[in-house]
Amino acid sequence: MMESSVKSDAAAERSRSLYRDAWRRLLSSWNGRVGLALIFITLVTGLGAPIVNPYDPTTDSNLVESRYPPSLQHPFGTDRLGRDLFRRVVHGTRISLLIGFVVVFVAGAIGTVLGLMAGYFGKATDTVIMRLMDILLAFPGILLAIAIVAVRGAGILNTIIAVAVVGIPGYARVVRSMVLSLRERDYVDAARMIGVSNTRIMFMHILPNSLSPIIVQMTLGVGGAILFAAALGFLGLGVQPPAPEWGAMISDGIPFLRQSPHLVFFPGMAIMLTVLGFNLLGDGLRDALDPQLRD
Amino acid sequence: MTQYIARRLIALIPVMLGVSLVVFMLIRLIPGDPVIVMLGERARPEDIERVREEMGFNRPIYVQYAEWMGRIIRGDLGTSIINRTEVMDELKYRLSATIEMIVAGMIIGVIIGVSIGIISALRRNSWIDLTATFGALIGVSMPIYWLALILIYALAVNRQILPPSARIDANLNVTRHTGFMLIDTLLMGDLRLFGNAVWHLILPSFVLSTVIMPILARLTRASMLEVMRQDYVRTAEAKGLRSRTVVIRHALKNALLPIVTVVGLQLGGLLGGALLTETIFSWPGMGLWTYRAILSRDYPIVQGAVLVSATIYVVVNLLVDISYAYLDPRIRFSGG
Numbered sequence: 001m002m003e004s005s006v007k008s009d010a011a012a013e014r015s016r017s018l019y020r021d022a023w024r025r026l027l028s029s030w031n032g033r034v035g036l037a038l039i040f041i042t043l044v045t046g047l048g049a050p051i052v053n054p055y056d057p058t059t060d061s062n063l064v065e066s067r068y069p070p071s072l073q074h075p076f077g078t079d080r081l082g083r084d085l086f087r088r089v090v091h092g093t094r095i096s097l098l099i100g101f102v103v104v105f106v107a108g109a110i111g112t113v114l115g116l117m118a119g120y121f122g123k124a125t126d127t128v129i130m131r132l133m134d135i136l137l138a139f140p141g142i143l144l145a146i147a148i149v150a151v152r153g154a155g156i157l158n159t160i161i162a163v164a165v166v167g168i169p170g171y172a173r174v175v176r177s178m179v180l181s182l183r184e185r186d187y188v189d190a191a192r193m194i195g196v197s198n199t200r201i202m203f204m205h206i207l208p209n210s211l212s213p214i215i216v217q218m219t220l221g222v223g224g225a226i227l228f229a230a231a232l233g234f235l236g237l238g239v240q241p242p243a244p245e246w247g248a249m250i251s252d253g254i255p256f257l258r259q260s261p262h263l264v265f266f267p268g269m270a271i272m273l274t275v276l277g278f279n280l281l282g283d284g285l286r287d288a289l290d291p292q293l294r295d
Numbered sequence: 296m297t298q299y300i301a302r303r304l305i306a307l308i309p310v311m312l313g314v315s316l317v318v319f320m321l322i323r324l325i326p327g328d329p330v331i332v333m334l335g336e337r338a339r340p341e342d343i344e345r346v347r348e349e350m351g352f353n354r355p356i357y358v359q360y361a362e363w364m365g366r367i368i369r370g371d372l373g374t375s376i377i378n379r380t381e382v383m384d385e386l387k388y389r390l391s392a393t394i395e396m397i398v399a400g401m402i403i404g405v406i407i408g409v410s411i412g413i414i415s416a417l418r419r420n421s422w423i424d425l426t427a428t429f430g431a432l433i434g435v436s437m438p439i440y441w442l443a444l445i446l447i448y449a450l451a452v453n454r455q456i457l458p459p460s461a462r463i464d465a466n467l468n469v470t471r472h473t474g475f476m477l478i479d480t481l482l483m484g485d486l487r488l489f490g491n492a493v494w495h496l497i498l499p500s501f502v503l504s505t506v507i508m509p510i511l512a513r514l515t516r517a518s519m520l521e522v523m524r525q526d527y528v529r530t531a532e533a534k535g536l537r538s539r540t541v542v543i544r545h546a547l548k549n550a551l552l553p554i555v556t557v558v559g560l561q562l563g564g565l566l567g568g569a570l571l572t573e574t575i576f577s578w579p580g581m582g583l584w585t586y587r588a589i590l591s592r593d594y595p596i597v598q599g600a601v602l603v604s605a606t607i608y609v610v611v612n613l614l615v616d617i618s619y620a621y622l623d624p625r626i627r628f629s630g631g
Binding site: 031131132134135137138139140141142143146147150151152223227230231234235236237247250254257258261264265268271272273275276279280283 | 311321322
């Protein structure tokens with residue numbers, strides 16, 4: 001009993017130091033550092049906004065100050081309804097981050113379970129699951145998301161569902177390919193021989209060893225989900241006004257592009273910097289978790 | 296090779312059946328009566344009855360699916376609820392506009408993306424390489440519709456260098472032969488019209504090219520670095536060949552293989568990007584058409600457009616796989 005606990009402590013120590021090494025490598029790479037900094041700023045903005053500056057988009061309009069250019073008082077100017085654009089962009093962070101994280105959590109969880117099952121059980125289970133994923137992959141992503149929203153209606157929940165459905169096959173594929181290479185390992189055979197249940201083998205033995213690519217995929221996935229959700233918002237099919245959603249804010253500014261380009265410029269910058277943060281971090285993580293991959 | 300193609304074609308059948316089922320179920324999953332959703336609450340009862348009859352909603356669901364599939368296979372995608380036009384007829388015209396933009400976008404994306412990738416690989420870790428790497432990351436992080444609007448503002452609104460919308464000036468008449476504006480204007484033998492069409496194509500296709508440009512630049516860089524390490528490149532260098540010959544004839548030729556695949560696989564991204572680009576540039580292609588149909592709940596158009604886009608995507612992926620297997624024999628024998 002004691003011996004096994006000593007062993008598992010050693011294993012835990014090894015995996016801890018594996019991740020600690022990865023973390024150190026991440027912090028020493030420029031993309032990891034810049035990515036973390038951008039995400040930190042976005043998170044602080046999103047979490048801090050309601051504390052520092054509570055906001056109710058429905059009672060915010062002030063038509064007298066419609067479409068003011070950027071100034072000291074309004075750093076990003078004001079929009080069509082005279083609302084302070086800086087405030088709306090800052091509060092929009094919450095919507096985008098919420099969608100990004102929830103989508104990745106949902107799509108990542110479903111995709112991971114499907115990928116584990118497909119890879120571990122093989123045969124008919126694999127065929128059925130992967131064919132279903134092929135069907136989802138057969139649709140250009142944005143088109144599938146739009147079709148889902150068209151059927152279910154606009155709004156934040158349906159945006160999350162639509163973007164998550166598009167993301168599931170990506171996770172399933174990554175996890176499945178990891179499982180296929182791990183399934184034949186000795187420790188999996190050993191676990192099976194001493195009668196460990198399939199579920200336990202999948203989640204306690206195989207999954208922890210395939211975490212690296214899942215973490216990378218999820219990090220890049222947050223950025224992807226934010227881009228996707230903003231595109232839906234831009235098309236008027238995502239989060240609905242007056243909520244300060246970045247994509248919808250851009251499309252709101254189109255009629256005034258000539259006179260007030262700031263209406264389009266700032267929300268787009270917010271999307272780009274946020275997504276850039278997650279893409280940089282994802283890249284940095286890929287290098288940090290698998291140093292051999294680095295060219 | 297024949298065996299490989301046959302295997303791939305057979306694997307395609309369940310996928311396409313699944314795709315058709317998803318598209319078919321699309322309308323049926325709408326909460327409430329789909330006919331009323333399409334026509335609106337105030338529709339006349341006779342219209343509701345007509346559309347219900349037309350779309351076969353009063354028959355059992357499997358009969359509906361079988362009938363619908365039968366029509367699809369015959370090339371009948373139904374009629375638009377709003378315009379009463381044949382979906383298939385309009386689709387042909389719309390598709391050519393989209394294909395024209397996608398092909399132009401692909402050409403621009405490949406030329407610029409691959410060039411940047413080669414330069415980055417040859418000047419590894421120089422400021423050009425770092426700028427290109429960072430630029431590529433910005434490229435994939437940027438909403439394409441936002442870039443389109445910024446470019447419209449800079450090049451079409453602020454200074455009238457390029458037109459902000461449409462495929463050709465409104466006062467010009469083009470006889471439709473193929474639906475491809477560049478080909479049709481050439482067939483008319485009028486270079487002024489051709490130039491005008493090219494002029495209108497530049498901005499949207501450049502914007503669309505940014506979907507694949509950063510991906511290609513990164514991939515070319517990685518692929519070139521990989522190839523430049525190979526023995527045959529070293530041999531070519533040792534033989535005393537000029538470095539240009541080594542890069543182009545020996546390295547690039549081999550580095551291009553994964554690039555070809557990715558261009559094909561990115562078609563889905565390009566189709567999605569086309570949807571957003573078309574809505575901004577009022578480009579009368581599939582994307583704008585589908586988008587408007589979704590807003591007006593013209594579901595036969597939505598179904599037709601989604602089905603055709605998915606089919607194109609699947610077929611192109613298959614062609615890419617086949618061409619790849621043709622170029623790299625290891626793939627055909629691995630059973631993949």
